Structure formats: C-alpha cells, structure tokens
Amino acid sequence: MNRMFELDPNAVAWCNEKEPSQWTIAYFSSNAKSDMLLNNVCEVYNSMILDARDKPILTLLEKLKYLLMARMLANREKAKQWNLGASIMDNWAVDLEKRACSCRKWTFTGIPCKHAIAAIWANREDTLDYVHDSYKVETYRKIYENAIFSMNDRQIWPKSNKLPPLPPRSLTSTKRGRK
Ligand SMILES: [Zn+2]
Structure with missing residues (x-):
C-alpha cells in the first residue's frame, strides 16, 4: 500500500x-477456475441476441432456442475433432497433492502454471492429469452431448384459455440500458 x-x-x-x-x-475466490476479469462473454451474448431482445416473449425464446441449438451442434461437432496430446512446461512453492502453487495461477485457473509443470515433469508424470476436469475434452463433450430438439409450430399448439404472458412493465414504458 x-x-x-x-x-x-x-x-x-x-x-x-x-x-x-x-x-x-x-x-x-478460487471457485470459478477462470482468470477472466472481463465481461466479454456478456458482450458477445448481448450482441448475439440483439435483434431478438425487443421481440415478444415467444419470438425471443424461439430465437434463443435456435441460437442454442446451433451453438450446441457446432461445439459438439468441434469437440469430436479434438484429440489433444501432452502439451507444455525460482522460487515458488508447488504442492502437487493440493494442486496449488504459491503464484496462485493454478488455483485460479485449474491449469498447472509453469512452476507446477516443472514439478510434474520432475516427477515424470503427465501434466494433463493435473488439469481441472472443467478443461477436459470429456467434460466439454458431456456438456454438449444433448441436443435441443425442434418442436411443432405454434399454430398447432394446444389452445389455452389463460392470459398470455405480458412483457414486464419496465419494457413497456421507458426503455433502459444499452441497445
Ligand atoms: Zn506457479
């Protein structure tokens, strides 16, 4: 200070x-296993749904569903192609059992830092065995293994005598936030 x-x-x-x-x-916190401090993910998501955000709720949901279907399909196909092999490599304290290094990078990202990799190699072990499960190809494949299936057009949905959902009052009066 x-x-x-x-x-x-x-x-x-x-x-x-x-x-x-x-x-x-x-x-x-070390819970997230990501050291991203930017909100790029939110920015990308917002730009992706830009033309659907001011649509009625069903149109918005259909657009989101379509986008998710396409994303899950694309990522599922991409993951099928992956065949990762072994990759990569003072005074830092590395604890392989606790999967931690005093530089704290491993703790925050779940990926062994260069100090940890040096220790893993010194033990003649495989670096990939020390990477957090979040980054494993199998985990990625599990996330995208299920597909969102298409459904019947709303013209043939059963009719309901309930009131249709209305947008929140904040959307019908003054528009707030960014466009
Ligand atoms: Zn380190």
Missing part, C-alpha cells in the same frame, strides 16, 4: 472502499 500511495493516493482510497476480494489476488 505504501508503494501504491506513492504512485497514486487516490488508488489507495479507492481500494480501501472495496472488499479485498475485489482487487487483490490474495483474497480472490
């Missing part, structure tokens, strides 16, 4: 207003 204060006192004040888990790696 002293060094930070010398560089920018406002930065110290900013950090002090926040929980340490929001700005220092020592307090980050």
